[in-house]
Amino acid sequence: MKRLPLDIDYYKALRHELHRMPELGYKEHRTAERICGELEEYNIPYEKGIGGTGIVAWIDKGKPGSAIGLRADMDALPIEEETGLPYASKEKGVMHACGHDGHVTMLLAAAKLLKESVDFDGRVVLIFQPAEEGGAGAKAMIDDGLFERFPMDRIYGLHTRPSEPFGTFLIKEGPVMTSVDTWEVKIRGRSGHSSQPHRAVNPILVAAHLVQGIKEISATSIDPAKAHVVTVATIESGVAFNVIPDTCRIGGSVRAFDPEVQETVEQRIRELASSMAAGFGAEAEVDYEYRYPPTINTYTRSAYRSAASCVGPERIKSDFPSSMGSEDFSFYLQKVPGAYVWLGSKSDPEAETIPLHSSRYDFNDDLIEIGVCYWVGLVREELGKE
Template identity: 45%
Template sequence: MSPIDRITGYADELTAIRRDLHAHPELGFEEIRTSGIVAGHLEKLGIEVHRGLGKTGVVGVLQGRPGARRIGLRADMDALPIEEESNLPYRSTIPGRMHACGHDGHTTMLLGAARYLAETRNFDGTAVFVFQPAEEGLGGARAMIADGLFQKFPVDEIFAIHNNPNGPHGKILVRPGPAMAAADFFDIRVAGRGAHAARPQEGIDPVLVATAITQAMQSIVSRNADPLKAAVVSITQIHAGAAYNVIPETAHLAGTVRTFDPALRELVSMRIREIATGIGTAYGARVEVEIRDVFSVLENSPDHAAAAAETAAELFGPEHVDGSSTPHMGSEDFADMLQAVPGAYAWLGAKPGPGLHNASFDFDDTLIPLGAAFLARMVERRSVITA
């Protein structure tokens, strides 16, 4: 019996878990209920459970047949600060929070893979299941690594999978080398001088400064970056003022930068600082710029990306595999784990629907047995590789 057939036999149970997680979303480093559910299911399977890595992370350790190989599998658990806009019977019960990226599904797929491997034990060595908190820009992977993840639970390689609402349904996408962009988050704080809106000459308008910075920053990609190298600069927040007739004292801009090239990443950061402080000086305002390294470039090991493609072809057929897919400008903190341990990150196509981080997004439950089978089969195949 193939992993897909066996896992499909209990897909309804897994779907119930996924929908329960969806109804009870928790933000990064707050995944108390979620990690408890994960730990409880692993313990019922006879899997050794360790809690508290990276605050709310969970690690499960399962011994197979005698062998030295140790294969890691990772899933993320956190939700997003988004108000869900759906009428699903299992919609979020927590105001302002929802699973809008499918981490509820990723967690469930890894639980499904863990159950399959615990019941069959058709692998050599050790399987290590990593349930990570706080993937959405809060540094959950780095927190687990700092807590000694790979010292306490060493692995020879590690794999992860993410749903892809762009489809095609059931198709695995994986890419050797740089596959997802590095990400920086920035905050630009403008301090002007407040005044009555009817007497603007008495103030220094931080809103004017902030909008001038916003427009000027769009020139970084179009005029400073090498057009053959990918870069994104997005301002996603502007905050200022609280009244119709008051020029405020301050304004705040925030956003993100995405790049693949380290030199370009440095250039973009330098230009943000130069543009923001220069415009501030021109208008007589004080400007402070903070730029934070949040995600590294996600680089798949070529050998492990090829192994992931081969495994997917075996399970789903070669027509359902793209082993040289296009890089994503999105970011993923599994990148930090791949800097410590070789491995690969793949995407699994879902039925068409609202995109990631959309208030109407819902994970495609038909992916659960497919993703779980893929992760489980990676352990079965890679555990017998000789060094």
């Protein structure tokens, strides 16, 4: 890869600065101000407060024409950092455990390079998005008029992937991440003394049967060829060993690539909750929420060509299992063609892989230059004058 005309040490320091001041979704006020400060230094116009704390900047050059969007997520996670790094989080119980500090840094560095050193015709839209981690910040920005105020022909996202070899891009068309739905069942029984269960209706007993029933949905109601995950993740009830409680709550998530699977699981949870509760003389209330749709890449040619120009085609994987994780970048791809790709960060194949969302995770600073190369390459592929 050709060296870029950037002060990489400066951007590594910037990344460390962002890492020290993590903020949760829709609370990224200091992060947003720091981003705006950089954009002002580059003389790049922007608007802030889009979708809450989101920022949209733009670079116009050459003849008016096409526009592409480049997105970086800004938010951190509610995790107590245990890296021991000199630039570790200064916010108790909050850390950048998913690399968003690195994503912001790469897009800012690319913005400077695009503004000062790259010729193109059209517009580059820089999207600094809040609340990716469960807060649907992408949808919030769309609902706030993102695509009406800043029309785009295509949109791209980039995310680090610590399990893959350093500098390896994962790019393919079609589904790359699942949807995610959340569900909760509140079971109402009748409280009583634990020595007289016949005078009470124990909601925990109902929950125990319901958990088993929900876990059987995959085996009895879903085509085995359709990948999905139905998870029971929480159960809450009771205050003392000698009291049968009034209520019990159980909840979890559903991940799938096929909307039909989502609809089937929702229907079966509702049916099972209602019938099992009634069978024990209890009542059940179901709350099912469709959170993020599947992430489906619809245009990858430019992404592939840009990545190949940075690291070589031999370091691009196009045949890999789609992830059972989820991403709100999916909302953008429902509106505009584009691609979401991963960039491997594992420098030592013998070393332990510290996964995303771990209290010991840290972004690999050596990725910054590759990420900038990729962003700049996308602009050249989509809007280049040659």
